[in-house]
Amino acid sequence: MRSHDNEETLMIQASSPSTSTLNANSDLSKLVDPVRADVAHVEALLSSNLIDDNPFITELLAQIFSAGGKRIRPALALLCSRATLAKGQEFGQVHIILAVLTELIHTASLVHDDVIDGASLRRGTETVNRRFNDRIAVLMGDLLFAQASICLARIMNPVIVGIYGRVLGDLCAGELRQMKQQFTTSVNWDEYLRKTIAKTASLFAAGSHSGAILNGAQDAIIETLKVYGLKLGICFQIIDDLLDVVGTSDQLGKQPGSDLRSGIVTAPALFVLERQDRASGKIVELIKTRAIVSDEGSQEAINLIKEHGGVEATLEMAHKYARESIESLVAIPASGYRDSLAGLVDYVLTRIN
Amino acid sequence: MRSHDNEETLMIQASSPSTSTLNANSDLSKLVDPVRADVAHVEALLSSNLIDDNPFITELLAQIFSAGGKRIRPALALLCSRATLAKGQEFGQVHIILAVLTELIHTASLVHDDVIDGASLRRGTETVNRRFNDRIAVLMGDLLFAQASICLARIMNPVIVGIYGRVLGDLCAGELRQMKQQFTTSVNWDEYLRKTIAKTASLFAAGSHSGAILNGAQDAIIETLKVYGLKLGICFQIIDDLLDVVGTSDQLGKQPGSDLRSGIVTAPALFVLERQDRASGKIVELIKTRAIVSDEGSQEAINLIKEHGGVEATLEMAHKYARESIESLVAIPASGYRDSLAGLVDYVLTRIN
Numbered sequence: 015m016r017s018h019d020n021e022e023t024l025m026i027q028a029s030s031p032s033t034s035t036l037n038a039n040s041d042l043s044k045l046v047d048p049v050r051a052d053v054a055h056v057e058a059l060l061s062s063n064l065i066d067d068n069p070f071i072t073e074l075l076a077q078i079f080s081a082g083g084k085r086i087r088p089a090l091a092l093l094c095s096r097a098t099l100a101k102g103q104e105f106g107q108v109h110i111i112l113a114v115l116t117e118l119i120h121t122a123s124l125v126h127d128d129v130i131d132g133a134s135l136r137r138g139t140e141t142v143n144r145r146f147n148d149r150i151a152v153l154m155g156d157l158l159f160a161q162a163s164i165c166l167a168r169i170m171n172p173v174i175v176g177i178y179g180r181v182l183g184d185l186c187a188g189e190l191r192q193m194k195q196q197f198t199t200s201v202n203w204d205e206y207l208r209k210t211i212a213k214t215a216s217l218f219a220a221g222s223h224s225g226a227i228l229n230g231a232q233d234a235i236i237e238t239l240k241v242y243g244l245k246l247g248i249c250f251q252i253i254d255d256l257l258d259v260v261g262t263s264d265q266l267g268k269q270p271g272s273d274l275r276s277g278i279v280t281a282p283a284l285f286v287l288e289r290q291d292r293a294s295g296k297i298v299e300l301i302k303t304r305a306i307v308s309d310e311g312s313q314e315a316i317n318l319i320k321e322h323g324g325v326e327a328t329l330e331m332a333h334k335y336a337r338e339s340i341e342s343l344v345a346i347p348a349s350g351y352r353d354s355l356a357g358l359v360d361y362v363l364t365r366i367n
Numbered sequence: 368m369r370s371h372d373n374e375e376t377l378m379i380q381a382s383s384p385s386t387s388t389l390n391a392n393s394d395l396s397k398l399v400d401p402v403r404a405d406v407a408h409v410e411a412l413l414s415s416n417l418i419d420d421n422p423f424i425t426e427l428l429a430q431i432f433s434a435g436g437k438r439i440r441p442a443l444a445l446l447c448s449r450a451t452l453a454k455g456q457e458f459g460q461v462h463i464i465l466a467v468l469t470e471l472i473h474t475a476s477l478v479h480d481d482v483i484d485g486a487s488l489r490r491g492t493e494t495v496n497r498r499f500n501d502r503i504a505v506l507m508g509d510l511l512f513a514q515a516s517i518c519l520a521r522i523m524n525p526v527i528v529g530i531y532g533r534v535l536g537d538l539c540a541g542e543l544r545q546m547k548q549q550f551t552t553s554v555n556w557d558e559y560l561r562k563t564i565a566k567t568a569s570l571f572a573a574g575s576h577s578g579a580i581l582n583g584a585q586d587a588i589i590e591t592l593k594v595y596g597l598k599l600g601i602c603f604q605i606i607d608d609l610l611d612v613v614g615t616s617d618q619l620g621k622q623p624g625s626d627l628r629s630g631i632v633t634a635p636a637l638f639v640l641e642r643q644d645r646a647s648g649k650i651v652e653l654i655k656t657r658a659i660v661s662d663e664g665s666q667e668a669i670n671l672i673k674e675h676g677g678v679e680a681t682l683e684m685a686h687k688y689a690r691e692s693i694e695s696l697v698a699i700p701a702s703g704y705r706d707s708l709a710g711l712v713d714y715v716l717t718r719i720n
Contacts, residue, residue: 065536070543126509130502147485149546152505153539158480159509160535163516166460175520182513183418184508190423193502 015252017081042084045357049092056088059114064164073152075161078121081139085118087120087221088113090246090358094239095225097351109167109225115165115178116221122158123185125151130189131276135268147252174224181220188212197277197299201288207248208283215247222246223342238345242355245339250362252332255280257365259328271312277301281331282324283315293297336363368614368644391657395437397711400595401444401556401703405463409441412467415501417517418510428514431474434492440473443599443711447592448578450704462514462523468531469574470517473513476538478504483542484629488621534573541565550630552651554641559634561599567607568600571608575599591698595708598692603715607687608633610718612669615676630654636676646675689716 047055061079062286063072077272091113099105129151135141143151143336159182166178186314191209194338222243257266258273259282279287287294288290297315305311339359343352380656399406414432416425444466452458471516481494496504512535519531544562575596579589597681608617611626612635626633632640632654640647650668658664672678692712694706 024525043449044691063530063536066533068536068540071536071540074543116593126505148501150543152479152483152508153542155505155509156476156512157536157539159512159516160532160539163512163519163535164528165533166516166534167520167522168525169520170523170525173371174521174523175517179417179513179517182421182516183416183421183510186510186513187421187507190427242627 036045041357042089042361045354048354049089049096050094052088052096052105053085056085056113056117059110060117064161064232071157075159076159078125078142078154078158078212081299083121086358086362087116090218090243090355091116091221091225092360093351093354094222094243096228096348097349097355098226098229098231098235098239100229100231102227103229108228111168112174112224112228113163113221115162115169116217117187118158118162119178119181119217122155122162125155125158127189128194129155131151131272132267133272136246137214139267159194163315169228171263171273173227177220177227179225181216184212188214188216191261192278195279197301197304199287199301201284206284210243210248211361214251215244218247219243225308227349235346238342242302242339242342245335246344246359249332249335249359252281252328252335256282256325256328256332259283259316260325269309269322271316274312274315275307275309277304281328282319285327286319286322286324288334289322291322292331293318332363336360337366373496373512382489392545394710395439395442395714398707398714399442401707402442402591403448405445405449405458405466406438406441409438409466410465412463413441414471417514424510427510431478431495431507431511434471436470438470439711439715440570443466443576443596443708444469444578446704446707447596447657447712448582449577450702450708451582451584451588451592451701453582453584453685456582461581463525464518464521465577465581466574468522469570471511471515472517472531472534472538473506475515476509478508480542482508485626487622492620496643502710504569523580524581526580530573530577530580534569534685537565537569544704548632550654550657551652552632552640554637556637563601563604564597567604568597571600571603572596588699589696593646595692598695599712599715600689602685602688602692602712605634605681605688606718608637609678609681609685610679612636612672624662624669626661627668628660629663630657631658634681635672637681639672639675641679642675644675646671685716689713 016207023333057079061076063075065071082242082305092109095109095112096105124136124305125142129143129148132143132145133141141151143155164177169175180308188211191205192211195205195209219240223236226239255273258270258280261270263269275281283297286297297318298308300315330367336359340356346352373608404661410432414429414703416428418424445462447460448465449458456517477489481489482496482501483495486494488496492503519528522528541562541564544558544565548558548562573596576589576593579592608626611623611633614623616622636650638648650671652667653659653664659668689712693709695708699705
C-alpha cells in the first residue's frame, strides 16, 4: 500500500488559509505556472521510449502515462531546480531528466505496489495487474525502472546516483518493513515515521534537493531543500493515510479503508490505539481476530477512529510537518518558484478539505 | 520462463571435443583461471549493499548471492575486458563494476521470472517467491535492479548506458513476447530467434563487448565481441531449451518439461512441429487441448520430441551458433583470455553431455 494511492483522485477545492507567512496558493495549476514550459518537456520525455526502437515497448510506455496523474514530484523537482539556479546559469536537459526520473520511479513503484497489494483500482481506473495480470504488471514496472535507470545514468553525477540509489532501496525496504508489521497493534511512532520516510518522503526529498546539487548551490541551500522535501513528503503520506479513513469512494477512485483491511495501521488508528481505552481495545480486537479485513470490520474501525479523535490528531500532525516544511523555505531566496514551493505544501494539506 | 533456468544446476562433465581450432577447454573452473582474482572482487561487490547502510537490505542481498551460481556472465565480461586491454592500459574498478552489473541484471530478472512463472525450484533450492511469497520476490527483484542501476550509473559512460538500457528493455519485451505466444503452435523461427535474443543473448552480447568499448578498442574488435556474445547467448538459450526436454530432475534441480507445461514452444518442439506429420499433429493436439499442462501430457510431448528427431536437430542448431561464436574470436589477438572465451562456448555445449 503505497502512499500515493489517493493522491491523484481528489479534486482540488478552494484554497485553504495559508499555513505560513510566505505567499501560498493551493491551486495546483497556478502553482505549476512558473515551470509550465518545463512540464511540457517532462511530459514528452516521460512517455518516450529511452530504451530502444521497439514499437511494442513505446506503446506500453505511452499507455502508462496517458492515464494522467498530477505530476507533483516533477513539479517539485523543476521548481527547486529553477529556484536555485545561479545568475547566468542555464536551465538544461539535465534538470528535465531529473524531474522525469522522479516521476518514473514513483510510477514504477506504484505498478509493483498494486501487484503486491492485489489492488484493482487506482486513479479511478483499473490497475495494470487488474486490466492484464500480475505477470504483465511486474514486467511493466521493470520497464519503468529500466527507463529510470537510463535517466539516472544520463545525469552523470555520482552524488545524484547515491541519492537515488538510496531512494530505490528505501522504497523496497519501506514496503518490506510494512509487510512485517501487518496486523500488529503496538504503537510505535518511530517505526511509523521510518516507514513513511522510506515509502514516500525519501523520494520527495531526493526530488527537491538534487537540482540544487546539480546547480552547485551552497550546502545550506541544499540541506534546506532536502528538509523541505522530507517534511513535505511526510505530510503528504500522513494526509494519504488520513484520506484512507475519511475519503469517499468518489473522491479516492477506490474504496476507502484499504489500509485497515490489509492490517496496515497508520496514524489515524495509532492515535486511537495509544489511548488504551475501550475504543483502542475494540480496534485491537478487530485486528487480532482479522475481522478488520471485511468491509464491516474496517467500517467499524473507521467509525471508532472518527469518533475518538483519530482524524483531528492526524490532521494536526500533518499540519506540524507542513509548517516545518514551509518554514525551511525561508532560507532560500524569495522568488515566484519559492512561492510555488510553499503553495505546494498547502496543496498537499488541502487534499483533505 | 527465462533461459538461465537450467544453467546453474548441471555438473560440468568431461570436456567435449573442441568445436574449433582454437584452444578450447570446457572445465569452467580452469576457464575462469585467467581472471580468478577479478572474480573474487566481483563476488565481494555483488553482495555488497551499494544502496545504503540499512542492515536489513545488506542481509537480503547477502542471502541472494550466497545461494551460489556459476557466474558465467561476469566471467565473460572479465575475460573480454582483459582480452581487449591495450598495452599499458590498466584494468580497473570500472571493469569489475561492468561484470557485477551483468550478473545483477541476470539475477534480478531470474527473481522476477520466478514470480511470473510461479516457479518453486531454482538451482535445486526453493525460489524466493516460494520460500517467502510473490510480494517479497517482487521487492527483492526491485532491490537487485536498484543495485544494477547504481552500477550502470557509476560506469559513467553514455554508450554503455545505451547498451544496458536496451538489455533491460529486451528482457521485459522478450518475456511479454513469450507470454503472447504461449499455447500457439505455428512454426515461426524468426520469432523464436527474436525471443531468444531478447531473453538471453542480448545480455550476453552486452557483457562481451562493453569492456572493449571502455578500453577504447577498435570498432572491428568491439563488433567481433558483440557477435561472439550474441551467438554464444543464442547457443546457451537453445541448450537451455533442450535441457528442459532431455534433462533429469537431478540434473536440472527442478522437474523437466516446465516450458511445455507452460505452453512455451521452443526449438526441440518446433523441429517436430514443422514436420507436419502424425507426430506434429499429436503435439498440436496436446497444446490445443491444454493436455500439455499435465505431467502426462508434457511427458507425451517430450517422448514425441525424442522419438522424432527434435533433440538431434536442436543440438545441431546449438552447434551451428557455437561454431559461429568461436569463429568470430579469430579477429581478436591470441591470448589466454581468448582461449578461455573459446572454451566457454564449449562449456555451454557440454552442459548437455
